[in-house]
Amino acid sequence: MSKEIINYLRQSAPAHHPGWGGPEYSSWQDEQLSWKNSCYVGDWSFLWDVEFQGPQALELFRNTGVNSVENFAIGQAKHLVQCDRNGKVVAEGILMRLGEDHFSSQGGTAFWSAFRADKDGYNLVWTEQQTFQLQVSGPTALAVCQAVTGEELLDIKFMHFREVTIAGRKVRALRQGMAGEIGFEFHGAAADKDVVNAAILKAGQAHGIRRLGRRTAMINHLEAAFPTSLWHFLPSSFGPDSEGYLEFIYANFDLKGIVPVLRGSFEGNSIDDYLFSPYELGWGRSVKFDHEFTGRDALEREAENPRRARVTLEFDNEDVVAIYASLFGADEPFDYLDMPHPHRWVNWADAVSKDGRPAGISSTPGYSLYFRKVLALAFIDVELSAPGTRVEVLWGSPGTRQTVIRATVAPAPYKQDNRRAELR
Template identity: 60%
Template sequence: MTRKDVERLRAATPDYHRGWGGPEYTDWRDEQMSWKSTCYLGDWSFLVDLEVSGPDALKVFQDTSVNGFGKFAIGQAKHVVQCTEAGKVVAEGVLMRMSEDTYRVQSTPARWTAYILESGHYDATSRIIDTFQFQVSGPNALALCQKVTGAEMTDIKFMHFGEFRIAGRQTFAVRQGMAGEIGFEFHGAAEDAEVVRAAILEAGEAFGIRQLGRRTAMINHLEAAFPTGGWHYLPASHGPGMEGYQAFLKRFTGWKIPPVLRGSYDPDDISDLFMSPYDLGWGKSIRFDHDFTGRAALEHEAENPNRQRVTLEFDPHDVTEIYNSLFGETTPYDQIEIPHPTRWVTWADEVQIDGRFVGISSTPGYSYYFRKVLSLAFVAPEVAQPGTKVNILWGSPGTPQRLISATVAPAPYKTDRRRGDLGR
């Protein structure tokens, strides 16, 4: 790939996100506190949902995913990660096993899997299903879900799902927790969305439920360390050899994340922006017990990982200096949007130590709970120790730039409570 590919992404205009409803429902600070003190409803229905069925339905995921499938029961879900031959992540999302030979997968793996099936090499078919996907998470989430479904739900293991009725409508509740808290994601027919939403919100009044607007919806991913393609990193679907896939996407239904690049990191080759599962903190999901696309590259990387996922805490004084530049006589710096950008961008800033490049800092966001600007970053292992001091080069190429001091912290940043014992 040439320099023109990077320049093309820098020149692209970000798209206002079409999901999550309005910018705010109550207030973004109030909404951010919901997954620490009460619970929230987040609308992820914009994610495309693909049903794959047939004798080879499982095989297509085995051949294209780093995950192991030795144990994958009906009613179980997996976070599947699909890579290129170079071992770079092209798609990731949740895969649900609905029956012996029927599966449902959301987000980018839905598109990638549909593209793979077009080859005709598998005895399987796919179809897009029109669904809603409502996340309910937070300390009060279980009590709310029990009330609205009329079921105990305590027997649902982490990353498993069950069938329940809400306001008489069929739903599947996947236990996950994208805010790092106990949570369920309800899936059902799109035609039932408003009835189910209303029932959840009505039942949730007693539990302090809030709705997440697009101004703050991704802060929970930041605090809980869930890197998201097109936001925290650039998927390898925009890389070399993907011309056929890009042509396919023009025909494929559903909203596509526009590739847009912002930040100070300015590589000559777009491939330098791509991430492996190890970079993104998903190495534990890789199983070398089967052949899959990218296995050879990942086996090599397993012996010598290039990057490690961390959280960076921005120095508050340096952040305020960015805002102070708005009131000076010279050209101000690029702004740090509070709490995070409302348009979909892939952000990549240089992370440095003594002027030496050591990694990439992604889209920053302000956590009202922690009162800090944070970012997920992917840095060299030797600087990943919490407490390490680094600098972030802030400012797009061709604009005023300055260093922001930052401190390495763990990822996830907040305590992970997703796997709590529901019976307790």
């Protein structure tokens, strides 16, 4: 059955990105430099937004999340990571505490939390919200957000939020920074999205703001080392803990064209070979053993002896150029390495080796104009994770002409992390 799942995922057709607006607005090159030189506004409104309210809401997140919720204040947000019994990540996303028994969650963790709430009979009510999520990030993001809200915003700590007003509309301002720079994400009613977005763009004109299109939107996740479900890794959606989960999603949510799709050279014997733990994905600091949660036993064992680590791989330029050169040769071209990253929603898994020995998996590659490199987040053996280590990435889907891309291990995040910089 596990092999059948792998074959199904390989045969699925990738969907166009459902969000982020147009393919590009100024140009993908110009937009990609925005979070280095100025800032961008990106539209993540396609993410599902679910609110949970009831006396057992906090208990749900305590029991399913690896994060501690013991000092979880109202007005605070967490990157909630949820695992199956084997310690493999089944869902992750932002969780915001709106009130004592009132929470909001976006993305995969919204799905999984709603599923577990119904399946396990928690005393709470969950409801999908129709909202927008507009993200402003980059060196000039604070100035833009101050201008559009008419507030200093200096009181909002990292991963905290509060209500502000934009163009007469009440919105929540969450301080985060998915580009590895200071940033705010504004959440509000879907009906107010166009008015708020227009106000942000107007306020940003003096600060070099750009609109972020889908052709380059995920490069910020790559440079800043934010693994994303169904893009950089497969969530554990097919195991015994997930029985009925996919049916629940299809019955309750509009998937907006996002379907699990698998590409790349890695050929696992089981779907388990494609799954990762929080430690492997670089989220080990979020794992707290101050409470019981699904997957705790497995993660306690792994914490003592982690097997793999998250790194960035720099692809050798000449090997990348050879892939493009094959388009003009007489032999079968190699699989195309999309620029600046795949234009459709797809999960990539390439085999990584060292001296002919399997060493891990490299995820969706992307071209960084700023660094002039093709980069990829990879999850490789701990002993090979030191920066400067040389490895090989097998390029090409099974059954196609394949080649080896030489690569160098680099830190993850690749770009300096400025998210927590002091606001002033």
